[in-house]
Amino acid sequence: MAMNLALLVSALTLSAIFNPSRALEFPEDFFNYSPNSIPISHISISPSSISPSQSQSPSPIPASAQAPAPESHPFVPALFVIGDSSVDSGTNNFLGTFARADRLPYGRDFDTHQPTGRFCNGRIPVDYLALRLGLPFVPSYLSQTGGVEGMIHGVNYASAGAGIIFSSGSQLGQRISLTQQIQQFTDTYQQFIINMGEDAAAHFISNSVFYISIGINDYIHYYLPNISNVQNVYLPWAFNKFLAHTLKQEIKNLYNMNMRKVVLMGLAPIGCAPHYLWKYNSENGECVEDINNMIMEFNFVMRYMVDELRQELPHIIVIFCDMYEGSMDIIKNHEHYGFNATTDACCGFGKYKGWILCLSPEMACSNASNHIWWDEFHPTDAVNAILADNVWNGLHTEMCYPMNLEEMIAPKFQVI
Numbered sequence: 001m002a003m004n005l006a007l008l009v010s011a012l013t014l015s016a017i018f019n020p021s022r023a024l025e026f027p028e029d030f031f032n033y034s035p036n037s038i039p040i041s042h043i044s045i046s047p048s049s050i051s052p053s054q055s056q057s058p059s060p061i062p063a064s065a066q067a068p069a070p071e072s073h074p075f076v077p078a079l080f081v082i083g084d085s086s087v088d089s090g091t092n093n094f095l096g097t098f099a100r101a102d103r104l105p106y107g108r109d110f111d112t113h114q115p116t117g118r119f120c121n122g123r124i125p126v127d128y129l130a131l132r133l134g135l136p137f138v139p140s141y142l143s144q145t146g147g148v149e150g151m152i153h154g155v156n157y158a159s160a161g162a163g164i165i166f167s168s169g170s171q172l173g174q175r176i177s178l179t180q181q182i183q184q185f186t187d188t189y190q191q192f193i194i195n196m197g198e199d200a201a202a203h204f205i206s207n208s209v210f211y212i213s214i215g216i217n218d219y220i221h222y223y224l225p226n227i228s229n230v231q232n233v234y235l236p237w238a239f240n241k242f243l244a245h246t247l248k249q250e251i252k253n254l255y256n257m258n259m260r261k262v263v264l265m266g267l268a269p270i271g272c273a274p275h276y277l278w279k280y281n282s283e284n285g286e287c288v289e290d291i292n293n294m295i296m297e298f299n300f301v302m303r304y305m306v307d308e309l310r311q312e313l314p315h316i317i318v319i320f321c322d323m324y325e326g327s328m329d330i331i332k333n334h335e336h337y338g339f340n341a342t343t344d345a346c347c348g349f350g351k352y353k354g355w356i357l358c359l360s361p362e363m364a365c366s367n368a369s370n371h372i373w374w375d376e377f378h379p380t381d382a383v384n385a386i387l388a389d390n391v392w393n394g395l396h397t398e399m400c401y402p403m404n405l406e407e408m409i410a411p412k413f414q415v416i
């Protein structure tokens with residue numbers, strides 16, 4: 001029986017990875033999506049080398065399924081996203097990896113009710129924040145054909161499985177690491193310079209917002225499994241400092257390319273995630289304290305690092321948003337927010353639905369809106385909306401320091 005179940009899981013997983021994907025090629029496809037469209041399937045890490053597969057002419061979808069129209073006068077020129085599966089909008093659709101969300105039930109509650117590569121039943125936080133900024137949803141870098149037209153409102157470089165450490169997540173297959181994402185932005189910036197001119201491109205980038213959400217895979221796929229015997233080399237505190245120092249250097253690299261406005265996200269309490277409740281045999285859904293303590297330490301170091309950046313980089317405006325604090329507020333006050341399922345994922349298999357990842361619609365609950373967790377690691381659309389509100393203006397709880405995003409984009413901080 002166990003062998004048959006393992007074979008079934010393997011077959012379903014391989015089918016999900018190597019069969020032609022039905023994920024949307026571009027977030028803009030909201031406006032002319034056809035269920036018969038066949039998306040790009042070529043695997044690459046550079047959009048210039050991606051060859052579109054054959055597709056049929058799309059047809060309009062009902063207005064009710066479309067995303068809200070962006071403001072005619074956005075608050076900022078563009079939104080650039082760097083990170084992991086918490087903000088991946090479709091990068092991994094183009095990669096050979098087990099970390100893919102291009103099959104239903106992922107995306108079932110999204111604007112198109114189709115999978116887009118987002119690791120959620122609906123929207124991810126940067127979708128909500130893009131609309132707050134008056135921008136359309138930000139397309140993934142690998143979905144672009146090389147011109148600046150599709151990147152003028154921003155680009156999403158995030159890749160599921162990516163970490164601050166280059167090799168984090170390598171056991172999942174291909175992913176775009178933090179360093180590679182910075183290189184992709186470098187390529188984007190060069191294209192802007194060629195098309196706009198150096199001064200205009202610098203002004204454009206310096207007034208845009210950068211959203212960075214990365215680091216959780218350095219625990220899930222590196223430190224906690226003790227890859228390369230890392231736990232004997234680094235105690236958690238030293239490992240946290242190493243990660244923060246590495247990320248700080250990458251932020252400085254972005255600063256040298258005229259990045260000035262940064263939202264730096266802390267890590268969520270993965271010790272409460274269904275996967276670790278299952279793995280550590282939590283009896284009544286209690287969070288794994290040892291894991292959460294490491295996450296809190298990392299966020300503490302990150303907040304201190306933000307102060308250092310503000311002292312060392314004279315023109316940077318950087319805010320740190322503590323995802324641990326915002327998420328724990330939701331977990332502790334779940335009834336206030338309308339959640340009655342706080343430990344079990346909506347989609348998965350096993351105790352807390354944390355043993356086997358979400359593979360098919362049959363594994364999912366009927367109503368994700370009352371669940372905190374969508375799958376073994378990722379929150380639902382409803383949680384993402386609350387967290388995005390907190391990043392924007394602290395609507396539910398203050399989790400950003402020293403200001404929120406709405407304050408950061410105020411005219412007084414505009415780069416002339």
